[in-house]
Amino acid sequence: MSNTLLPKLYKTMKRIRTFEERVSELFIKGESAGTMLHLSIGEELGPACVGTAMQENDTFTTHHRGHGIFVARGGDPNRMLAEIAGKKDGYCKGKGGSMHIADMKLGHLGANAIVGGGIPTVVGAAMSYKYLKEERVSVAFFGDGAMQQGILYESMNMASLWKLPVVFCCINNQYGMGTKIENAVGVKDFSKRAESFGLNTLHINDLDVESAYHKSKDIIDSARKFKPGFIEIECYRFYGHARMDKSPYRDESEESEKRKLDPISFASNQMIKNNILDEDDIKKIDDDIMIEMDKAMEFAINSPINEETEIFKDVYSENDPLPVSLDEKINKILNN
């Protein structure tokens, strides 16, 4: 039983999937804040391998489909689900929601609802680390859709020009909403684009999470030595774009075929085949995760809602006065 890495990666992937299933349930129960919930089911390999290869002090930003990455980086399912429910105990007091989860303590510099919006943040974070002589890497996670945003290329150029400890990580799930990748790009080889900026590149296109981990770690370690990198992880978005989307724009046969490329069952088969863990061991891991995520559900549902005054907090620094509410403004005028 020398191999502890694969079980660890397996557990991370399984926690991501189970968490996302709970997000979906939260919606069905009518407890989620809205329906703009983007799940990473099927895409767990990337967050698990890159998230695990990063070091404790490293930081990151994510796209709107970022739950999985945060789970892999130590996000607390309780507070994550509470955020997704728009509750007071959430990471952002329920004001950010699924698409804006952040936690500065864990190096999560923010999920983003603007495609590409969080990419330049890691360039600036890396400028700070370099200037402050802190040995940290900042990783931007984004979808294939963001490969078509100009800001990515502005950011890659700066990272290359200033030799910054940055990694750009594209989770390529083949779709941007209903648009297949083939209908969004002239040339599909994303690594070539990054190469032309002088970045170290890595293209992962299989289900072997252990080898993906080692390769990702090389890219991240090089970034720490001021050689910025680019990682593309190909995968498949198993379900709709957001919770309400039933993907009418793609064939069911495509979906069922692609869902066979499941990184989680691949890892569990690998463990059994190589005598790393047996079925009972795996079941025990799965059961523990179930219990953990059930508790998170309960926590989110029981978390209180915000007081109304919360609207006005966090617009400016806490040392400054709160913005004046409309009610106060209007009544002052009318009572004049």
Add this chain to the structure above:
Amino acid sequence: MSDLNQNYFEKITYRDALRLAMHDAMQEDKNIIIMGEDVANYGGAYGATKDLLKLFGKERVIDTPISEPAIVGAAVGAAMSGLRPIAELMYVDFFGMSMDQIANQLAKIRYMFGGQISAPMVLRTQGGTGRSGGAQHSQSLESWIMHTPGLFLSMPAKPNDAYHLLRHALKIDNPTIFIEHKLLYNTTGTLDKKNIGAPFGKANILRKGEDVSIISYSRMINYAEKASEILEKENISAEVIDLRTLYPLDRETIINSVKKTKRALVLSESYYTSSVPSEITSIIFENCYKVLKKPVIRYTAEDTPVPVAPNLEKNYIPTIEKIVEYTKKVCN
């Protein structure tokens, strides 16, 4: 879209009125194209371009990459070169990254180039709260456009206006920004294709009243109408004015109404500060100060980003109860 050739619809959704407007315009004018993210295959994030791909083909209904500045910019270039594009931004919040193309290019082409050329295109998008979309998917950014000379700006609330204003925008020689509301798509109303009731720059008095003018546009119009029904039961007669277009703006209808009622409440989902409602408020003050019995009230969204939490989001924008409360105070 069953009965495309029908001229009168007793009940049609706002969404279908827009689809029909694009359909009819595209049949009439072969140079109209639609371009935007997921407008073709998917039929638009809110379904406004559904089936148009089937009817007009992929040369005219074009899915684009997720590249907003280039979507707007390419539409500008196409508009300068013989086409009449309808570009779609999935959310008005993407004005953020597109603003150079909108404000520095599109709005200024005609002026900078001494009137040689214009960019006759329509930029369709949608905004507003109501889906817990959060700070980057729920904004009302019409004030950015109204602050930019060179752009027509339309924000219809009713299916009939949506149809006719979009048709009109696709015939004129000015670029038009057409902002829909995410919670209006499923609302219904009548549509009379023959009755060109909604030219640009003409407000619609939806309800005649004597005691107070409630001036609004887009989704808040429906709130104003509901509030005015409640007010009626309390013997307050509110005049409800739907501006429909913010540029050109029907100043005359606003001023005449307030001169008559002597009281006004401006209602909007936009911000209180430096905004469409603050502009309308100053127009009223400048023109009606001699007759005003009470200060003009602008009831808007709070001057904060939009929160996700449903209980906060609900009170972030005006509520019908508060419209009633403030209007009563204005009439007191």
